[in-house]
Amino acid sequence: MRLVVIGTGYVGLVAGAGFADFGNDVVCVDVDAARVERLRRGEIPFVEPRLEELVKRNLDAGRLTFTTRIDDAVPGAEVVILAVGTPAGEDGAADLRFIDDAAAQVGRALDGFAVIVTKSTVPVGTADRIRALIAAETSHPFAVASNPEFLKEGDAVNDFMKPDRVILGVDDDRAARALRNLYSPFVRINDRIMVMDIRSAELTKYAANAMLAVRISFMNELALLAEKVGADIEKVRKGIGSDPRIGPRFLFPGPGFGGSCFPKDLRALAHTARHHGASLEVVAAAERANHRQKHVLGERIKAHFGANLAGQRVAVWGLAFKPETDDIREAPALTLIADLIAAGATVVGYDPAAMEQVRGLGLELELAPDMYAAAQGAHALALVTEWTQFRGADFRRLHAAMAEPVLFDGRNIWDPEQLRALGFQYQAIGRGPLPR
Ligand SMILES: NC(=O)c1ccc[n+]([C@@H]2O[C@H](COP(=O)([O-])OP(=O)(O)OC[C@H]3O[C@@H](n4cnc5c(N)ncnc54)[C@H](O)[C@@H]3O)[C@@H](O)[C@H]2O)c1
Known part of the structure; x- marks a missing residue:
């Protein structure tokens, strides 16, 4: 399949190289010209285990190429994946300016039917926004879809090549077929592709990150209580983690969570809830607790x-x-x-x-x-x-x-x-x- 991946950060580069490794013809696009130059030489712009060998192998095989030009890359592509950054804006809402910019450029470059898939973490309703932006730029038919990414930095290649699940948010049969075909080699042993409506797919990503962040903040607060009451949180952790309803992972207390995802995604989800007049007290509390921690x-x-x-x-x-x-x-x-x-x-x-x-x-x-x-x-x-x-x-x-x-x-x-x-x-x- 001929694919374009826009954005060569942790998500875009791992996905581009991973799809190329399964035999697809992948063009990765980034606005950062220096980054594209380095990638063409097989140099990885950040530290991520196993990524360099994956990129080099597919670069050498000619299945993976890099460019700064969306207008060169998109014509002829069957699937275009948006993997640009979605940082927190000032009010906590996700800042969608990179998404908007990339979507409009994709719209201008379309020369026939393509599926435009959002892999970036974006608020519920963003697919509709992307659809409108692209429709304003082209008269060619296209479909939009949501395919949130669940990889973890530090183990991203492994997570991408052997996903726990692949969430496909679609409202178009052609999009569903194209994305199933794209992902079926990744889930050959056990079909973990979940097809759902687009809004549920968009929300699933925030729900997953919020749940994980809540677990961490809960354990961090509990750890401080353990100190006050003379208990050992490590024993408590093992004690509760052996309950299959709870499970042992993500129960480790620490100095607070950071990274490019949890903090901004919690804020964005809380903003979405406020915007819709819904209450997400637990998420807001997890963020406050993390700030203190x-x-x-x-x-x-x-x-x-x-x-x-x-x-x-x-x-x-x-x-x-x-x-x-x-x-x-x-x-x-x-x-x-x-x-x-x-x-x-x-x-x-x-x-x-x-x-x-x-x-x-x-x-x-x-x-x-x-x-x-x-x-x-x-x-x-x-x-x-x-x-x-x-x-x-x-x-x-x-x-x-x-x-x-x-x-x-x-x-x-x-x-x-x-x-x-x-x-x-x-x-x-x-x-x-x-x-x-
Ligand atoms: N990092 C993670 O572990 C992770 C995991 C799952 C989901 N996500 C989500 O995936 C998205 C990307 O995250 P990341 O960590 O890979 O981001 P990143 O900041 O590492 O990379 C984003 C890249 O997009 C490029 N870019 C911005 N605008 C562009 C445009 N118009 N055209 C082409 N390139 C453009 C930037 O130059 C940059 O290289 C975010 O929404 C993030 O929340 C990240």
């Missing part, structure tokens, strides 16, 4: 050393919003760093992948070449992102490097007893106070 590590460090951190050197391990990515959008580490700097601390950060992104922010932050260099001379260390290399840290070396052995484990990845036995003062989330 992002300050918890900073508050703890101040509770230990005093509100004025001048003269204190604090190491931060993990800057990306999650492991296996260099994405720092809304990362909890950035909130912590801002809180520490505001309190006068000297902050030194290390991340296996996100150093360049953080350097680009121009913060008052030292960046260390490795995890132990970051800890050298530090009075405290905060673990914010649970990269695997931090799990198996050499604690004797860490103890020797630090000026004071004070650890704030924002992800509960270490064993409190082991660390206390090694002479650390250790505090996790929801596992009791820091012994003094």
